[in-house]
Amino acid sequence: MRKTDFNLVIQALKKFDTFLIASHENPDGDAIGAMLACGLALEKMRKRVTLFSPDPLPENLRFLPGSAKIISRLQEKKFDAIIVLDASDIKRLRLNLSGLRYQALINIDHHPQKKPFGDLRLVAPNASSASEIAYLLIKNLVDLNAAMATCLLTGIFTDTGSFQHANTSPYTMEIAAHLMKTGANLNKIARATYQNKSLSALKVWGLALARVKQDRKKGVTLSAITQKDLKEIGAKQEDLEGVVNVINSAAGTKYALLLLEQKGNKIRASLRSEKGRGVDVGRIAERYGGGGHALASGFTIKGRLAWKKGSG
Amino acid sequence: MRKTDFNLVIQALKKFDTFLIASHENPDGDAIGAMLACGLALEKMRKRVTLFSPDPLPENLRFLPGSAKIISRLQEKKFDAIIVLDASDIKRLRLNLSGLRYQALINIDHHPQKKPFGDLRLVAPNASSASEIAYLLIKNLVDLNAAMATCLLTGIFTDTGSFQHANTSPYTMEIAAHLMKTGANLNKIARATYQNKSLSALKVWGLALARVKQDRKKGVTLSAITQKDLKEIGAKQEDLEGVVNVINSAAGTKYALLLLEQKGNKIRASLRSEKGRGVDVGRIAERYGGGGHALASGFTIKGRLAWKKGSG
Numbered sequence: 019m020r021k022t023d024f025n026l027v028i029q030a031l032k033k034f035d036t037f038l039i040a041s042h043e044n045p046d047g048d049a050i051g052a053m054l055a056c057g058l059a060l061e062k063m064r065k066r067v068t069l070f071s072p073d074p075l076p077e078n079l080r081f082l083p084g085s086a087k088i089i090s091r092l093q094e095k096k097f098d099a100i101i102v103l104d105a106s107d108i109k110r111l112r113l114n115l116s117g118l119r120y121q122a123l124i125n126i127d128h129h130p131q132k133k134p135f136g137d138l139r140l141v142a143p144n145a146s147s148a149s150e151i152a153y154l155l156i157k158n159l160v161d162l163n164a165a166m167a168t169c170l171l172t173g174i175f176t177d178t179g180s181f182q183h184a185n186t187s188p189y190t191m192e193i194a195a196h197l198m199k200t201g202a203n204l205n206k207i208a209r210a211t212y213q214n215k216s217l218s219a220l221k222v223w224g225l226a227l228a229r230v231k232q233d234r235k236k237g238v239t240l241s242a243i244t245q246k247d248l249k250e251i252g253a254k255q256e257d258l259e260g261v262v263n264v265i266n267s268a269a270g271t272k273y274a275l276l277l278l279e280q281k282g283n284k285i286r287a288s289l290r291s292e293k294g295r296g297v298d299v300g301r302i303a304e305r306y307g308g309g310g311h312a313l314a315s316g317f318t319i320k321g322r323l324a325w326k327k328g329s330g
Numbered sequence: 331m332r333k334t335d336f337n338l339v340i341q342a343l344k345k346f347d348t349f350l351i352a353s354h355e356n357p358d359g360d361a362i363g364a365m366l367a368c369g370l371a372l373e374k375m376r377k378r379v380t381l382f383s384p385d386p387l388p389e390n391l392r393f394l395p396g397s398a399k400i401i402s403r404l405q406e407k408k409f410d411a412i413i414v415l416d417a418s419d420i421k422r423l424r425l426n427l428s429g430l431r432y433q434a435l436i437n438i439d440h441h442p443q444k445k446p447f448g449d450l451r452l453v454a455p456n457a458s459s460a461s462e463i464a465y466l467l468i469k470n471l472v473d474l475n476a477a478m479a480t481c482l483l484t485g486i487f488t489d490t491g492s493f494q495h496a497n498t499s500p501y502t503m504e505i506a507a508h509l510m511k512t513g514a515n516l517n518k519i520a521r522a523t524y525q526n527k528s529l530s531a532l533k534v535w536g537l538a539l540a541r542v543k544q545d546r547k548k549g550v551t552l553s554a555i556t557q558k559d560l561k562e563i564g565a566k567q568e569d570l571e572g573v574v575n576v577i578n579s580a581a582g583t584k585y586a587l588l589l590l591e592q593k594g595n596k597i598r599a600s601l602r603s604e605k606g607r608g609v610d611v612g613r614i615a616e617r618y619g620g621g622g623h624a625l626a627s628g629f630t631i632k633g634r635l636a637w638k639k640g641s642g
Contacts, residue, residue: 180492181506182520188510194493195503208494213579217544217551220580224539227532239529267525268532 019142019151027140028158030122031060034098038120040070041103042110047079047211049104051173052126052148054084055166056101059156062163068094072112076256081210082172083165092118099124104148106311108135126151128177128185129311146185149173153193164201171202176211179263184293212260219257222247226261226276230268237272237297239265244279244323255280266290273297279323288316331454331463339452340470342434343372346410350432352382353415354422359391359523361416363485364438364460366396367478368413371468374475380406384424388568393522394484395477404430411436416460418623420447438463440489440497441623458497461485465505476513483514488523491575496605524572531569534559538573538588542580549584549609551577556591556635567592578602585609591635600628 039056041049050071057067069088079085096119105111106129115123125136128145145151149170156166174194178186181194198204215223225247232239243258258278266274273291280286287306289299291313298312308317351368353361362383369379381400391397408431417423418441427435437448440457457463461482468478486506490498493506510516527535537559544551555570570590578586585603592598599618601611603625610624620629 180494181516182492182524184517186516188507191503191507191510195500195507198500198503204493204498205496209579212494214581215579216581217542220539220542220577224536224542227536228540230529230532230536232529265532267521267527269526269528 019140019145023138023140024154026138027124027126027155030099030124030138031155031159032063034065034121036066036068036096036098038068038070038092038094038097038100038118039103040100040105040111040113042105043072043112045071045073045075045079046104047176048147048149048173050075050079050082050085050088051169051171051176052103052152053088054082055149055152055156055169055173056103057087058084058163058166058169059160062160068092068097070111070113076259078211078214079172082169084169095119098122101126102136103127103152104129106131107133126155144187146183146187146190147173147177149177150190150193153197162197162200167197167200167202168207171197171204172207172211175204175207180208180212216253216257218251218253221251222253222257223261223264225251226258227264230265232268232270234270237270237295238275239268239271239273240275240277241265242277242279242323245281262288262290266292271295273299273302277323280318283320283322284318285321285323286316286318290314331452331457335450335452336466338450339436339438339467342411342436342450343467343471344375346377346433348378348380348408348410350380350382350404350406350409350412350430351415352412352417352423352425354417355384355424357383357385357387357391358416359488360459360461360485362387362391362394362397362400363481363483363488364415364464365400366394367461367464367468367481367485368415369399370396370475370478370481371472374472380404380409382423382425388571390523390526391484394481396481407431410434413438414448415439415464416441418443419445438467456499458495458499458502459485459489461489462502462505465509474509474512479509479512479514480519483509483516484519484523487516487519492520492524528565528569530563530565533563534565534569535573535576537563538570539576542577544580544582546582549582549607550587551580551583551585552587552589553577554589554591554635557593574600574602578604583607585611585614589635592630595632595634596630597633597635598628598630602626 039053041053057069060067071088099122100120101124103126122137124138126140128148130143142151153170226241226243230241262274262276272295276288278286291297291299299315300311303310303315303317306317351365353365369381372379383400411434412432413436415438434449436450438452440454440460442455454463465482538553538555542553574586574588584607588600590598603609603611611627612623615622615627615629618629
């Protein structure tokens, strides 16, 4: 991250008075954590802040302070500045920018960006998360408090997969230490986001793992869950969030594939890989009309799933 | 941890020349990580070191530098000092101390101890792990290197459950940051210890989770795996290591119970709970002739398991 970019964003956050803070569809812990922390910091600076997410928050992020303030439909159309967090592509906001009036679009992200956007860009692919960048900004603007620290640590915790992913640097750990000293409870965050699964969620995870298959030649490890499975167990589709990462961790896996049957003759595929395995799952997804990036992607095709018992 | 205890142990480590370092049966990442790091540090101080574990190392810890030096049968019987790491009870060493000659028994641990032992005791229940205490000692004795850092971070990582348990303090995170700066690769440690599961391990985890049941009144969430299951999947018993912690994280759980059928008409039960749930699983295990402590215990009973399909 360039010092000049950093300073320009700091200046803009000080200068402007009304902000729209927005993040991507299907929001995750990092998108919401960074958004809420920035919102809290700007409010402390006596700015007026609107928080926007195109999709509602997943259940496990609703413990975050201020999360009830996030809206999915904009009433106001005029802001001094729009801050976009954690979005590698402006399209993922599902926000009609041309219908809004604003002086500056500020893009803060940790993904490498294929289509850079924004009047001001603070893009740091070395940061673990948007929340890690937000931490550095906020520390330069206000005194951190426990609510901000909780939001930021949630973003860092979830986007590093509990500090296990390769994006976790020693600085990430030092930041986590500081956030804990400021009042964030890491154990509570872990329990709210990762643990505390419903019994039916645990069962459907189990079913997905029990069914796992591997094609050693292609290096793909895959599993599948049908609508019938969900119905029998009483589980929801969102209960399967994260299971593809576990499948991706199986020995011998070059990439993981989870097929999830949708209502209405559709199948949603989620793909994951890891650095150094030589697979670009973004390209695989593109072939099927989907998208994403080299290590995480997805696509939807027409059809129904049949899973033969005993075929695992 | 009392400053005087700490200084006395430092003095002893400097004074003596030959050491036996020992840890508990069924060794985990913390026992082995702390043992290896202490061994490496003492060797750097030109001491003679013997490393002892009553049981062989689990597969996923054999990547640790120096792990091949750990022995399970003692040839030598005379040492200046014996260092016992991570063992709340001296019995868990399965070491005939009366058959050994030594000047001092040094007990370094982070568990609250029911039967304190040792001529020197450095017991710090606030530390995340024995490895965290070992880190503080080693830092006062030698320059840390990458090999020591890898061992210590493995101990901290595994005993905090990837920093998710309540024993993770801000200081734990700062220590982890320092160890990473010294050359420990957290992502590699996570992959070696937690991920990289065999396909059959993943399947048997899945089966255990898919079968989970909950008695809401008693607050027990349980699952069971038979010998037939293991055989059909081609999994080993040690593949189930850790799954009881996942069962313990289900919503509504006061304590988790995993029943694992053994060869020869025996069933092994593992119990887990968490702080604040008001259950002492150590007491439950004692009732059945087993042992452990309030949050983790186990027992073995005679019998065979029958798991009815569809009873989940």
